[in-house]
Amino acid sequence: MATSIVRQSLFRAVAKPSMLRASAPGLMLAQRRFVQTESMTPAENISYLNSQRQHRPNSPHATIYQPQLTWYLSILNRITGVALSGPLYVAAMAYLLHPVIPAIDSAHLISIVQDLPTWLKGSIKLALAVPFTFHSFNGLRHLGWDVGKALTIKGVYTTGYAVLAATAVSSIYLAFFV
Template identity: 60%
Template sequence: MSFIARPSLLRAVGTAPALRATLLGSRRFVSTEKLNELENLKLLNTQRLARPRSPDLTIYRPQITMVASGLHRITGVAIGGAFYAAALVYLLHPIYPAIDSAHLIDFFHGLPTLAKGSLKALVAFPLTYHSFNGIRHLMWDVGKGLTIKGVYVSGYAVFAATAVATLYLAFGL
């Protein structure tokens, strides 16, 4: 026979094992050996150490797109967590009657001005950033600002609007 048959082709046509051995030769291409469980685990760990690793975030220069995306996710989780925590606190009102709006307002009123402003900024930042960046994402959904320049301009605009709104809400009211 003057052609070279692939093993998958020979299996597909159902060629006899004797003919396969004649066409492919009697060489074994793979050798195997039996390993016990401990040796198998050691071999697997050795192979895992030799695998290439994907790069870590620390090798990349931070870009506004990367920072804005991560911050949007973080502020979303923070807002959701704060709402759940506040709801749980109010659920404890029957057990601890001191937890109600009047007591919380009195507590907050008694804090120093800098502490009040800092707490308000801590609440205002995630709300304003997530809101402004959400508007940015809605603009993208309708196809506006999807160029590289548009993405960067809208990113800086979101950060500027967040800074102004946070400072106004925390210290201006």
């Protein structure tokens, strides 16, 4: 009896006729909706969403920002990762095809490379050395960041230029002196 009196007085204190309504006596109060909805078919829903997307403003694009070293090194790290993994997968698949195509083995590949002109061998080695050394040195840079080293703006730029210098020197050495 006492709980029903408390409920009624709480209902009178909280409920305002314009904002709240009771769905049934003694149940929780629900807020009245001021937005009217209509049901749509899935096709209508998709066309409505597409029309909304056409009028949505574009977010700022990369062309309005000043290019920075960090952008270029991040993009190059991703590109060199793909450039290294692509030939690795192709070479692995070629060796898997060795039973079908017996000419794909180490001895034949070495004789093919041996017959190439020196300038072409150096160019191929340089094309392989640049992504390998850059990705390796930039990976070491990221490992340094993981342990909390060189995280200031000056440190990020210093290590970025160090990665580029180490890539240039080691790539030239690997391509033409090894």
